[in-house]
């Protein structure tokens with residue numbers, strides 16, 4: 001039997017000591033977030049009531065390309081980092097492609113996804129500032145699990161609003177959060193004004209990330225010594241995730257290769273940006289021509305079919321207005337299994353980069369993602385998260401193109417998490433009862449029409 005996998009690791013000393021802030025190097029900086037009341041560009045102080053102060057400064061920092069990782073956070077990273085960079089010989093062989101396929105395996109973190117990279121940083125900065133309670137929303141439960149554990153690590157209490165459909169479909173994620181000691185509430189709930197309003201208008205609402213965000217922000221604003229945290233979309237979250245790409249850059253060098261294509265699945269952009277930006281830096285500064293592909297669900301196609309416009313990050317309109325690709329903050333995505341990708345908008349950095357053609361986007365139907373994930377499990381042994389299946393499907397599309405054209409491209413994708421708590425989804429796929437959801441042009445147009453009124 002031939003060896004079908006090769007893995008690359010870094011020593012503790014080689015683990016990066018700084019995160020990479022691509023805003024500093026971007027030719028066209030992201031447009032500023034706008035304060036919804038004053039209509040003025042946001043200052044870090046405007047965000048202080050909601051987020052830890054250091055995170056607010058990171059959010060709007062367009063000057064410093066490198067940000068030191070606090071020693072306390074880096075010490076926690078060493079519990080599971082470096083994560084392996086894997087040469088996927090098994091997948092290459094199964095596809096008969098001349099492409100060299102690598103993946104960065106973030107599923108080895110204690111909570112099973114990349115989300116812990118930012119959860120640890122956010123909990124640390126809250127603790128350092130004397131905060132005692134943190135709150136957040138979670139879709140599939142990955143972010144909630146990561147935050148619950150990070151809160152425990154730094155001695156904070158965590159309250160999590162979980163999107164109701166996930167709370168019901170994925171009870172084990174709730175148990176995981178509760179095991180770490182967090183308080184979990186299905187959203188929309190009657191515990192906040194935002195939740196009560198939604199339940200009054202739509203009594204059987206299944207919830208969405210936008211709804212849960214509104215509830216968590218409201219709790220943070222109305223509770224003393226409580227801050228809100230977010231698992232994606234915002235620039236400081238993506239900043240923390242660059243640890244993925246910075247490690248991958250060193251590991252690819254160990255393999256003697258450099259990627260022609262970098263791929264990540266896309267919810268709000270943090271794991272995509274995390275793996276992509278350290279490589280994109282070389283496109284910006286040194287004229288490298290690596291392609292970057294964000295893989296999103298066909299049922300929530302903000303990058304491929306949304307518009308670039310100022311919009312709210314949540315349903316209730318509590319967040320600043322963000323310049324982003326969006327389907328409209330009222331967009332209710334279909335109940336696909338990739339709960340982490342069911343969000344109406346994209347982060348401001350990625351939105352600007354897409355507008356400037358620094359990256360591409362690909363939308364993929366749910367069934368194709370499970371075809372890809374199932375093949376990957378058989379040949380690489382890891383059962384991928386439904387979100388990560390989007391990145392694998394995009395990788396397979398590109399690897400097949402390499403086969404057709406005979407080109408030996410180097411493809412790197414991020415395996416953002418494992419799917420061991422998502423077996424209900426695999427069950428449906430295996431029994432043939434998994435659905436694809438079409439978003440009609442009329443659906444998109446209707447939501448965007450409502451958006452006009454906001455601006």
Ligand SMILES: *Cc1c(COP(=O)(O)O)cnc(C)c1O
Pocket residue numbers: 113114115140142143231232233265266267268269270271272340341385387388416417418
């Ligand atoms: C949350 C999540 C995503 C999507 O979030 P991004 O911020 O776009 O990375 C992707 N994969 C997994 C496993 C997740 O938990």
